[in-house]
Amino acid sequence: MWTVEIDDSAAKEFADLPDEMRDEMLRVFELLENFGPQNLPPKLVSKIGDRLWELRVKASGGISRAFYFTIEKTAIIVTVYVKKTQKIPDRVMDRAKKRMKSRLIAEKNR
Numbered sequence: 001m002w003t004v005e006i007d008d009s010a011a012k013e014f015a016d017l018p019d020e021m022r023d024e025m026l027r028v029f030e031l032l033e034n035f036g037p038q039n040l041p042p043k044l045v046s047k048i049g050d051r052l053w054e055l056r057v058k059a060s061g062g063i064s065r066a067f068y069f070t071i072e073k074t075a076i077i078v079t080v081y082v083k084k085t086q087k088i089p090d091r092v093m094d095r096a097k098k099r100m101k102s103r104l105i106a107e108k109n110r
Contacts, residue, residue: 002036004029006077009099010066013080017064021082024059025066032075048088052078052096067096071107078103 006014017025028044037045037053048054048067053075055066063083068075078099081092 001073002033003074004033004068004077005074006080007099007103010077010079014066014077017080017082018059018061020059020061021057021064025055025057025064025080028055028057028066029077036073037070037075049093049097052100054088067092067100069100069104071104076100076103 014022014025031040031044032055044056046054046056051069053068053070055068057064057066064080065083065088066077066080068077070076079092079096081089
């Protein structure tokens with residue numbers, strides 16, 4: 001069984017999602033916990049960079065994304081956003097990489 005943890009830096013982004021998107025994201029988090037990222041269908045998860053993965057969520061109100069990385073059997077959500085363009089905005093990607101790096105350093109120093 002896996003664990004999904006929302007990093008403090010992404011918690012407000014997650015809380016700010018519209019209700020239906022947040023509910024659907026929680027459903028996908030539950031699938032991730034129960035089956036692990038390797039067993040989710042490609043329409044829900046894809047690798048987007050070194051150690052960084054994307055969860056894709058579609059709800060009646062639109063499309064949202066969550067970026068995460070893994071440590072052992074924990075998926076750590078580092079950013080959440082509402083998708084409005086085809087391409088991942090540079091600022092979102094930069095934020096995800098920075099938060100992942102910061103979290104990895106913190107984990108290493110434990």
